[in-house]
Amino acid sequence: MSIEAIRSCIEADMHAVDAVIRRRLHSEVALIGQVSEYIINSGGKRLRPALVLLSAGAFGFSGTHHHELAAVVEFIHTATLLHDDVVDESSLRRGKATANAMFGNAASVLVGDFLYSRAFQMMVGVNSLRVMEVLADATNIIAEGEVLQLLNCHDPDIDEARYLQVIHYKTAKLFEAASRLGAILGGASPQDEEAMAEYGMRLGTAFQLIDDVLDYSGEHQDTGKNVGDDLAEGKPTLPLIYAIKHGSADQAAVVRHAIEQGGLDELQPVMQAIRDTGALDYTKAQAKREADAACAAISHLPGSNYKDSLLQLADFAVARNH
Numbered sequence: 229m230s231i232e233a234i235r236s237c238i239e240a241d242m243h244a245v246d247a248v249i250r251r252r253l254h255s256e257v258a259l260i261g262q263v264s265e266y267i268i269n270s271g272g273k274r275l276r277p278a279l280v281l282l283s284a285g286a287f288g289f290s291g292t293h294h295h296e297l298a299a300v301v302e303f304i305h306t307a308t309l310l311h312d313d314v315v316d317e318s319s320l321r322r323g324k325a326t327a328n329a330m331f332g333n334a335a336s337v338l339v340g341d342f343l344y345s346r347a348f349q350m351m352v353g354v355n356s357l358r359v360m361e362v363l364a365d366a367t368n369i370i371a372e373g374e375v376l377q378l379l380n381c382h383d384p385d386i387d388e389a390r391y392l393q394v395i396h397y398k399t400a401k402l403f404e405a406a407s408r409l410g411a412i413l414g415g416a417s418p419q420d421e422e423a424m425a426e427y428g429m430r431l432g433t434a435f436q437l438i439d440d441v442l443d444y445s446g447e448h449q450d451t452g453k454n455v456g457d458d459l460a461e462g463k464p465t466l467p468l469i470y471a472i473k474h475g476s477a478d479q480a481a482v483v484r485h486a487i488e489q490g491g492l493d494e495l496q497p498v499m500q501a502i503r504d505t506g507a508l509d510y511t512k513a514q515a516k517r518e519a520d521a522a523c524a525a526i527s528h529l530p531g532s533n534y535k536d537s538l539l540q541l542a543d544f545a546v547a548r549n550h
Contacts (some may be wrong), residue, residue: 231273233539237533238281244267245277248299250345259331263339267306267327275302275435275541279406283424285534286526287414293354303347304367308374308402310340315378316461325522332405358412366405373397380461384484387450388469393407395436403432423525429459429539430522434545437515440465441508442549444499459498462490467507467513474505512546519546 235242247251251263277298284294312318313326324505328336344367351363377393380386407428411421443458444467458465474479479501486494502508519542529535 229540231275234537234544235278236273237537238278238285241281241285241298242278243293244295244301245274245281245298248295250546251304251352255342260339260342262308263327263331263335264306264343266330267310270324272305272518274302276305278541279403279428279431279538281412282534282538283407283410283428284413285410286424286480286529286532286538287411287416287420288416290429291413294379294410296350296354297359297409297413298406300347300350300363301402303350303410304370305341305402307340307343307347308341308370310336311374315374318457321378323359326406356412359409362405362408362412366401367498369397369401373399373401377463380464381534382488382490383470384464384468384487386464386469388466391464391466391469392433395433399436400429400432403435404428406411407431420529423528426525427522427542430518430525431542431545434518434522434542436456436513437466437503437511437518438546438548440467441511443467444502444544445508451512456492456495456539459486460490460492466511467502470507470510471498471505473500474507475501479504516546517542 253261255264256263280294280298280301281353309321310327313321314328314336318326326336327339331339347363351359351360354360371498373394373396373519377398380394395414404425405428408421411424416424416461440458443465444455447502459468466489468483472483475483479497482494483501486498523539526535526538
């Protein structure tokens with residue numbers, strides 16, 4: 229099932245969110261608009277704003293605050309992408325030149341700061357201390373995750389637990405916040421709010437684990453990335469961690485050296501080690517386990533098109549090729 233089909237029950241809401249995004253991107257400083265428009269319109273799935281809308285719908289919310297908060301979540305996500313690409317010295321995202329490649333590192337960092345601050349302006353307008361608490365905590369933890377990932381780069385001794393901590397902080401936390409926000413707007417009980425938060429955390433983890441798989445198996449035209457981009461940056465993702473643990477001594481040494489050095493000089497023997505150890509199948513199985521746990525977390529919610537879409541999104545997270 230396509231992401232468009234999954235989001236069909238919130239199509240009108242997504243258009244409303246896009247209108248909020250365009251309106252809130254306005255700045256008298258032309259470069260801010262240029263960079264923001266470039267990154268916002270560069271083909272992302274809009275998963276995090278969709279989670280706000282689907283979660284709010286699952287709890288019967290009616291109003292417009294979910295449009296504002298969906299846009300807030302997308303701005304926070306976009307700001308992290310801008311900063312990420314500068315830190316990683318990336319030149320390609322979703323098959324297009326990154327903003328830093330187009331406009332320079334300084335512009336990308338500063339426009340990322342603009343998006344963060346605009347997001348906080350918008351969340352204040354919702355006039356909910358609980359909403360502000362959730363988003364403030366999330367942005368802080370995401371920043372910690374960015375630093376953790378930086379510390380882990382070129383370190384072949386990272387184990388699975390430490391790597392999953394990075395995923396939970398850097399990627400899954402915003403999924404969790406988006407799912408929680410919709411529940412808060414819909415007046416969910418504390419138990420149901422926590423259930424939606426767990427759904428988001430598990431879903432975000434599954435998405436990242438499949439991204440790790442696609443880095444070694446995806447097609448450029450589908451992923452918009454080149455095979456081995458994470459290896460080139462010295463990132464010890466789960467397929468590499470598994471290959472080190474379960475490969476032969478020679479294979480483990482090759483993978484460890486590739487992580488330490490970065491670059492793609494040893495891509496082929498690393499790929500062979502990944503294949504021989506079944507590292508991609510293991511990573512997919514972990515992603516499936518997370519997606520199943522996401523579905524289980526919200527299984528008790530009343531039936532609705534919104535709940536169906538949330539369940540389908542968990543399936544999509546694991547089955548996708550991009």
